[in-house]
Amino acid sequence: MDFQVPENIQKMKDRVKKFVEEELEPISNQVEKEDKIPEEIVQKMRDMGLFGISIPKEYGGLGLGTLGECLIYEELSKTNACFRTRIGTNNGIGSQGILIDGTEEQKRKYLPKIASGEWTACFALTEPEAGSDAANIKTRAELKGDHFVLNGSKIFITNGDIADVATVFAVTDPEKKAKGGITAFIVEKTYPGFKVGKLEKKMGLRGSHTAELIFDNCIVPKENVIGGDKMIGYGFKTAMKVLDKGRLTMGACAMGTAQKLLELSVKFVKQRHQFGRPIANFQGIQFMLAELATEIYAARQMVYHAAWLRDKLGTSIIKEASMVKLFCTELANKAARIALEVHGGEGYIKGCPVERFYRDVRLTRIYEGTSEIQKLVIAREIFKEYN
Numbered sequence: 367m368d369f370q371v372p373e374n375i376q377k378m379k380d381r382v383k384k385f386v387e388e389e390l391e392p393i394s395n396q397v398e399k400e401d402k403i404p405e406e407i408v409q410k411m412r413d414m415g416l417f418g419i420s421i422p423k424e425y426g427g428l429g430l431g432t433l434g435e436c437l438i439y440e441e442l443s444k445t446n447a448c449f450r451t452r453i454g455t456n457n458g459i460g461s462q463g464i465l466i467d468g469t470e471e472q473k474r475k476y477l478p479k480i481a482s483g484e485w486t487a488c489f490a491l492t493e494p495e496a497g498s499d500a501a502n503i504k505t506r507a508e509l510k511g512d513h514f515v516l517n518g519s520k521i522f523i524t525n526g527d528i529a530d531v532a533t534v535f536a537v538t539d540p541e542k543k544a545k546g547g548i549t550a551f552i553v554e555k556t557y558p559g560f561k562v563g564k565l566e567k568k569m570g571l572r573g574s575h576t577a578e579l580i581f582d583n584c585i586v587p588k589e590n591v592i593g594g595d596k597m598i599g600y601g602f603k604t605a606m607k608v609l610d611k612g613r614l615t616m617g618a619c620a621m622g623t624a625q626k627l628l629e630l631s632v633k634f635v636k637q638r639h640q641f642g643r644p645i646a647n648f649q650g651i652q653f654m655l656a657e658l659a660t661e662i663y664a665a666r667q668m669v670y671h672a673a674w675l676r677d678k679l680g681t682s683i684i685k686e687a688s689m690v691k692l693f694c695t696e697l698a699n700k701a702a703r704i705a706l707e708v709h710g711g712e713g714y715i716k717g718c719p720v721e722r723f724y725r726d727v728r729l730t731r732i733y734e735g736t737s738e739i740q741k742l743v744i745a746r747e748i749f750k751e752y753n
């Protein structure tokens with residue numbers, strides 16, 4: 367493995383670091399209060415190309431690959447998580463189905479708009495009765511002439527309320543379900559029968575919205591089956607491929623947040639005095655932070671290595687992506703606990719970034735597959751590997 371970060375990626379990472387420090391962090395608390403990212407900030411993200419970090423240049427993206435996306439997310443996750451989430455569905459779960467399995471025509475039609483941020487994309491898999499057990503979805507798609515008719519609903523859809531286009535998974539053959547009976551569709555918000563339902567009030571991640579999507583006899587042209595006719599029934603595989611990359615990049619986000627929490631903690635313990643000296647002098651404090659720094663170092667190597675593997679090998683990093691998500695998201699939660707611990711009462715008070723990170727990182731262990739689901743995937747893969 368080459369440990370040298372390519373120059374173009376390093377340059378973009380440095381630009382994002384500056385953007386975070388000078389423009390995003392100063393408005394973090396305002397965004398938290400207003401539950402909204404100012405439009406001029408979204409426009410700056412578009413201008414920087416942040417909506418299409420790893421989308422290939424031929425489809426309008428920056429073409430920085432998975433490693434580039436991970437390094438940029440590492441920086442972007444050192445502030446309010448909603449900023450990364452705003453661009454996250456375009457770079458990740460909202461575009462990847464089209465990029466990985468879409469026809470050339472679908473890629474040319476949708477990816478440039480998604481990569482530029484002109485359109486927002488989302489990913490609609492979860493339903494009231496199908497979360498971890500995603501194969502159990504009930505949303506139905508029936509072929510009627512030259513179009514499919516979709517009926518059902520999706521819940522907890524990130525950016526669902528602002529999305530112009532959604533990757534939607536629906537059952538085309540109830541007998542076969544995930545084994546040849548689930549199809550992935552590209553659904554535009556203007557299609558008849560598509561509606562945004564209720565917006566959730568969440569524990570954290572304010573500034574990013576989570577919506578219900580309703581399909582009430584929603585008309586979707588047949589040519590909007592991801593991958594065309596030959597992919598009818600094979601959408602569940604598309605969903606899993608999309609989630610592999612999502613899990614890896616989610617790990618990168620969690621690792622970046624863990625690093626930020628470590629930095630905040632070190633700064634705080636050096637200036638906070640108790641018993642006549644900085645609390646940084648107490649070995650009990652030092653040990654917690656030393657252990658955390660060591661685990662972050664390990665997490666970073668995992669993220670970079672898995673990203674490098676994906677760029678080199680394509681999509682086959684199922685086990686590694688789950689390992690990265692499991693390790694890094696659990697670590698970020700540990701980092702938040704330690705950061706709160708060393709900040710004492712101040713860490714519990716609104717306005718202190720630690721308080722916000724503590725709530726926001728909890729989500730990383732839930733979406734794109736809970737920690738338990740990552741363990742199931744890893745176990746399945748190692749049982750196949752070591753006979």
Ligand SMILES: Cc1cc2nc3c(=O)[nH]c(=O)nc-3n(C[C@H](O)[C@H](O)[C@H](O)COP(=O)(O)OP(=O)(O)OC[C@H]3O[C@@H](n4cnc5c(N)ncnc54)[C@H](O)[C@@H]3O)c2cc1C
Binds near residue numbers: 499571729
């Ligand atoms: C803010 C937010 C944003 C989201 N964004 C999106 C999105 O954009 N698109 C989308 O499609 N979905 C999205 N989701 C949904 C998310 O992916 C699911 O919430 C997640 O997969 C867990 O499903 P569930 O909530 O139904 O929990 P459940 O599946 O009901 O799980 C409940 C608990 O049981 C455990 N469990 C379940 N099965 C097993 C098992 N076999 N073995 C051991 N333990 C098990 C789980 O780990 C968990 O602890 C989002 C969720 C949230 C909260």
